[in-house]
Amino acid sequence: MTITLHAELGNLQPLDLDAGSVFNGTPSGRTVSGYSGPCSYTPSPDPDYIFHETSRDVIVWLMNSSDPLYVFGPTGSGKTSLIKQLAARLNYPVFEVTGHSRLEFPDLVGHLSVRDGNMEFQYGPLALAMRFGGLFLLNEIDLLEPATATLELPL
Numbered sequence: 708m709t710i711t712l713h714a715e716l717g718n719l720q721p722l723d724l725d726a727g728s729v730f731n732g733t734p735s736g737r738t739v740s741g742y743s744g745p746c747s748y749t750p751s752p753d754p755d756y757i758f759h760e761t762s763r764d765v766i767v768w769l770m771n772s773s774d775p776l777y778v779f780g781p782t783g784s785g786k787t788s789l790i791k792q793l794a795a796r797l798n799y800p801v802f803e804v805t806g807h808s809r810l811e812f813p814d815l816v817g818h819l820s821v822r823d824g825n826m827e828f829q830y831g832p833l834a835l836a837m838r839f840g841g842l843f844l845l846n847e848i849d850l851l852e853p854a855t856a857t858l859e860l861p862l
């Protein structure tokens with residue numbers, strides 16, 4: 708399972724896509740980087756999803772993301788779906804976690820486990836995203852213990 712997942716993620720082919728074609732169906736000549744096709748962690752596109760003008764800010768971040776992006780707003784205002792629908796159109800895998808008070812750093816990074824009598828490091832969602840060029844989406848970050856949230860942010 709781990710081996711097939713890593714093989715699948717390792718096979719993702721980066722590709723420059725036309726932003727207009729991807730987001731509103733009309734070619735714009737502006738390219739955005741994505742992948743050539745979806746994988747099992749790519750969210751499904753929602754055909755009814757509407758990309759608001761402000762989506763562009765998130766795309767700009769995605770193209771130059773050296774810092775994490777913090778999206779805030781009321782429940783139901785579209786934070787999670789914006790990230791997932793951008794990822795769906797650009798074929799990014801999304802490793803998604805919902806915060807809770809007992810979530811600890813190893814849950815995100817990974818841990819050693821026994822497999823066929825051998826110790827093996829099992830990648831957590833954060834490590835998978837970093838290793839394979841995906842997005843790590845942490846919902847409800849305010850529910851994390853501060854110690855976990857602080858360790859997680861300075862990537």
Ligand SMILES: Nc1ncnc2c1ncn2[C@@H]1O[C@H](COP(=O)(O)OP(=O)(O)O)[C@@H](O)[C@H]1O
Nearest residue numbers: 755756757758781782783784785786787788789
């Ligand atoms: N731009 C949009 N176009 C269509 N549906 C949207 C849009 N933004 C949000 N929604 C819908 O609204 C609902 C709540 O959005 P969600 O992203 O879960 O909010 P949040 O993460 O801020 O709580 C979802 O069912 C989502 O599909």
Ligand SMILES: [Mg+2]
Nearest residue numbers: 786787788846
């Ligand atoms: Mg959400």
